[in-house]
Amino acid sequence: MLEEYTNQSLSEFDLSGCLKETIEIIRRYQIYLPSKVAMLLKVLIMLEGTSHQLDPRFSLAELIRPFGQRAMKRQLxxxxxxxxxxxxxxxxxxxxxxxxxxxxxxxxxxxxxxFDVHLEHRKLDHVVNRLVIGILTAALFVGSSLMLSLKVIPSVYDVSVAGAAGCLVSILLGIRLLRAVHQSGDVTTK
Missing domain, CATH: 1.20.5 (Single alpha-helices involved in coiled-coils or other helix-helix interfaces)
Known part of the structure; x- marks a missing residue:
């Protein structure tokens, strides 16, 4: 991306294209920007689009150039x-x-x-909790399925009550776990 825009003169510079590609990169790699920077990018895109509709020869890059030069002079x-x-x-x-x-x-x-080293991994508790719930849910489902197939008493209509209840609880826990994972955005859909 840099090669494409650094070789252009300011009159040829496509600011809206550059901003759109920048936002695409930000979205693709899930980069979090400070709210003021994100708002500035949105305003620049809207300003560039509106100005091109009003006057196709208008260059926002030319307009911004003196401000950029002053900022660089201050920085350096x-x-x-x-x-x-x-x-x-x-x-x-x-x-x-x-x-x-x-x-x-x-x-x-x-x-x-x-000498002691103390490590703390952020969000590891949530991952471990989900893993434990998943393992327990799977174990409950397998155990309940065995109870159903062995027709463990008490039974109603030749169906193990404990096995059916265990299967139902494990299905509900599994659905709850899947919903929590889906809502957190940790599921990749690629």
């Missing part, structure tokens, strides 16, 4: 670059003050065998 101004460099140096200085002590502390704990 020597004063701003000096401030960033100073902030980075201060961060490196703090790191250099802390790092030797922390490294020594970690090595000391490693030598004593007291």
């Amino acid at each position: 101004s020597p004063k701003r670059l000096a401030r960033r460099a100073k902030a980075n140096l201060e961060q490196w200085q703090r790191l250099m003050e802390i790092l030797p002590h922390d490294a020594a502390d970690i090595l000391h704990k490693l030598k004593k065998g007291e």
